[in-house]
Amino acid sequence: MEKEVRMITCGDEDDERVSEWEAGLPSLNDLTPLSQALIPPELASAFSITAEPFRSMGDVNRASQSTLLSIRRQNSGVSASNMKSLNSFMEDRSGDPLILEGGDQEFDHEHVLGDGDDPRELTQEGSEKRKLENVGEEADSGSQALKKPRLVWTPQLHKRFVEVVHHLDIKNAVPKTIMQLMNVEGLTRENVASHLQKYRLYLKRMQGLSNEGPSASDQLFASTPVPQSLRDSGANGNMPPPQLMQYGAGLPMIPMQYGFEFHAYNNMMREQQRDWSGNKYGSVVPFSHGSSDK
């Protein structure tokens, strides 16, 4: 109850920060399983690294409990709502595996981002002071620090993009609106416009309205099926065969955050879209924010 109140009233700053922090945490599926070694045994032995002792789920739980207890003990300065937030967060995490199951047939408004794809991983830098007007002349002083990293369109991010484009009436699916509805921190209109431009070309190819053959970018675009609403727009003689899934309309309103980068999808897109139902092929690694100024 307290949580709802907070969301509606947009409570105090601390609560917001806590919420942001919570939303930024990796989902269960993003975490490396306890049973999985971080590095292959051969590599470990090559560098004389001895394996950590195996820890069971019970060990981890015990450690969590003790951590929580110590936090509670010294939390006299912490606000009650924050503590409550922490507690409920822990309950959420432990109780609910957050797995939506790969059925893919129904659209779940509560778990739009479920199916193991908490789309939290964006790649740019958190600082979004934009309009770095150093177009031609940044060579003089050390203004190269302003270079903004390129956005990487992860399958998760693209999925959200597609959901939004689908949700909008086709005539409203313009960069600015898409950007706003995607609700991704740091995402710019230009990012979206550029992606949208490519995506439209892809749709054209899909609809057979283009002479051009497949392009490499189809791999990313194929990671999220094109919703029906997008695949038939345009006078089209040859309808592609109906596909296995359709999304309902509905929008995730959970803001995406920076902090993780989804790696290794360039070399693993051999198979089809179903392989993206989870992220077992990719790894989510902390994005280095360390280079805030260079």
Place this chain on the structure above:
DNA sequence: TACACAATAT
């Protein structure tokens, strides 16, 4: 000002 689209740059 936002948009689409093509061409070009990085």
Place this chain on the structure above:
DNA sequence: TATATTGTGT
């Protein structure tokens, strides 16, 4: 190769 930027026209 993927994404950003620029140029042109609406």
